[in-house]
Amino acid sequence: MAPTEHAPAASTTTMPPPPPPHFILVPLVAQGHIIPMVDLVRLLAERGARATVVTTPLNVARLHGVAEHAARAGLPLELMELPFPPPASSGLPHDCQNADMIRDNAQFLPFFFALRELAGPFDAYVRSLAPRPSCIVSDWCCPWTAATATSLGIPRLFFHRPSCFFALCELQAVDHGVLERLAAGGDDERHAVPGMPVPVTVTKAIPPGLFTYRGTEVLRLEAMDAMRTART
DSSP, X not given: OOOOOOXXXXXXXXXXXXXXXXXXXXXXXXXXXXXXXXXXXXXXXXTTOEEEEEEOHHHHHHTHHHHHHHHHTTOOEEEEEOOOOOOGGGTOOTTOOSGGGOOSGGGHHHHHHHHGGGHHHXXXXXXXXXXXXXXXXXXXXXXXXXXXXXXXXXXXXXXXXSOHHHHHHHHHHHHTTHHHXXXXXXXXXXXXXXXXXXXXXXXXXXXXXXXXXXXXXXXHHXXXXXXXXXXX
C-alpha cells in the first residue's frame, strides 16, 4: 500500500489589500471652479478613494478648514500646493493666486497665461509619486496637465464647470468655424451654431464658450486639444 501523502498546510498569510485608487484633482484657481471640484473630491473620498487637490499656496490655505473637517470625518482628502509666483513680466501682483484677486479686467489674460507656469511643478509632483496616481481630473481651463498625464500613461478626465449643453455648443462652434465668422462680422450679426438639439444663435457680444475674445486663441486651442485627448 502506497504511503499516504499529506497535502501541504494551507498558508495562514493573506495578501495585504491593494491601496485605494488615488485621484489628483486640479481646479482652475477661481472660487467658482474650486468649490465644485472640492465637492467632487469629497464624493470620491466618501467612497474610499484617496483624493488630492492640487492648487496654489493661497488656495491651499483657504481650504485648510475643508481638509480638517474631512480628517475629522475620516476621509482621505489631501491638499498639495504648487509654488506659483506670477512671473514679473506678467504685470500681476506677486500674491495673485486666485481670480478673485484680480482688480482690473486687463489682468485676466496675463493671469491665464501665467497659470501655464504651473505645468513644471505639477509634472515634478506627479513624477515623485509612487505608485503613480490612478487618474488626473483637471479643469477644462488647466490644459497644462495633459502633457504629464500623456507622458506617464495616467488616465485623465476633464472637469468642465458649465453644463453639458454649454460644452456641446462650444465644441460645435469651434468645429464649424463660428468664432471666426463672429470675429470677421459685424457686432449685430447673428450666427447659428450647427449640430445643436435646439436652435442656438450667437453674436459677437455673446460668443459661445470660454476663451473667445481676442488674445485668448492660444488658450482656447490648448483647452480644446486637452479636452479631445481626455478619456471623457
